[in-house]
Amino acid sequence: MSKPRFIVSVSIGALITMATAWAMQVRQADIESPAADAAATASVPANGSDRFAVVIREPQAPAGVETGQLDRLGQPIRLACRSCHDVLPANVRNAATADLDTFHQGLAVQHGKLACVACHNQHDGYTTLHLADGSSVAYADTMALCAQCHGTQHRDYQHGTHGGMSGYWDLSRGPRQRNHCIDCHDPHTPAFPKMYPAEGPNDRFQPAAQESVH
């Protein structure tokens, strides 16, 4: 391959890589280095890079609110957000479901002193979220919203040291799946829940192991 053609193909490869990676929310750090050999080794990974993707699950916008009633087929009846929120004015002081007369009852909210509309966007019928500057954020991009306050956690996350993951440590051999913030932290009650520990190994000098010792 002649030199100009090689450079052109490498550049195209790099562009494709970056575009695809952006679309798949690949972290910037993972795509910087390998772009140069993208054209030469566009073999296994699907995105044309020599690195597999780091996939983060995207949160979905809520499909309305449950009414607590069932239809004739026994399926719960859901109501679109706009059904109420297009006509009812928002009370910006509401910070707990106890403040509400209808709907969202029983939803536990323990997230600092945040009010509902601190995150939920009242200006488009609550179908999106909004940042501190008022610009709206799709549910899929919730992480940008969380990162406003939880900067250190977001920094650690970007360096792969916060949040659970699975897959490959070596991205040249396979993809990686990472948890999103809300996979572990319920946005309304974000504290990580207490849990009962799994059973540990029996130490031989521990009472539970006495029976099996001969």
Place this chain on the structure above:
Amino acid sequence: MNPDNSPLPILNNEPSSRRGMLKACGATLGLAAWATVMKPLVEWSEDLNVDEFLQKHYRELTPEQKTAVFRRLEQDTKRDYGADVTISDPQPMDGVQYGYALNLSVCIGCRKCSEACHKENNHDRASNNSYIRVFEMEKGGIDFEKGDATYDHPVPQPDKYYMPVQCQQCENAPCVTACPIEATWQEPDGIVVVDYNWCIGCRYCEAACPYHARRFNWEKPTIPAEEINPDQGYLSNRVRPQGVMEKCTFCLHRTREGRMPACLEACPTGARVFGNLLDPESEIRWVIENKRTFVLKEELGTRPRFFYFFDE
């Protein structure tokens, strides 16, 4: 004692000469030694065969011999446990030195890592064995005397922190030095491994390890066939025989294929960070360069590849 030099009445035979006595002693000793050497043959049982008896050290095996050994072990597992398994032998990668870090600020002591290790590494079900021991520690210091590895209540407790301890894959590993027969050694990627078929079970390494990271197979592991992890490595998670040492291998049958260790994937809090210490872009390097990192019992000079760190 016998002044008239007459034969002892009870023996009633020729006087014994010094030469005869020495011959008799020599013959007796020789017979005893011969019997001792031949003892394994007398105790020959079904789970001991000639191939196993004559098997060389892992590092002296030719590729053909390795294949034969792996097939034999697969058949043994099929016979003893009724499970179809594949024993592989992934090799260290060039330019890779493994490092592991654990974030004490987020670990909640749920023992999911310990449980995942138990399943992944085909541990004995009866003892619920695992290479990971999670200590519930008093805040304010690292005092294992006050640590409790057998806690049984919801976690995390507000006045405690949790410290999982497993093999630290020391660069200067006391267990390797202690082994009298070189049955355990450090691989080029930093993982300390055991040839379970070469180990004689003397447990010197267990005594030498300052982290209590090595385990002894007191009994032949019991595992139901359907629970056996069929993806096995000769130096890692294959079912170990009775009477040999075993240890964490950073799941080398996974990590040498580029995958994460099982304990990391099981961690629900993301407290664990694994990667290549030689790759400046890796997550493990970022932790070491940017977090408050320490190693356990640094003063012993073992130089662990397992790091603990805190968030601010």
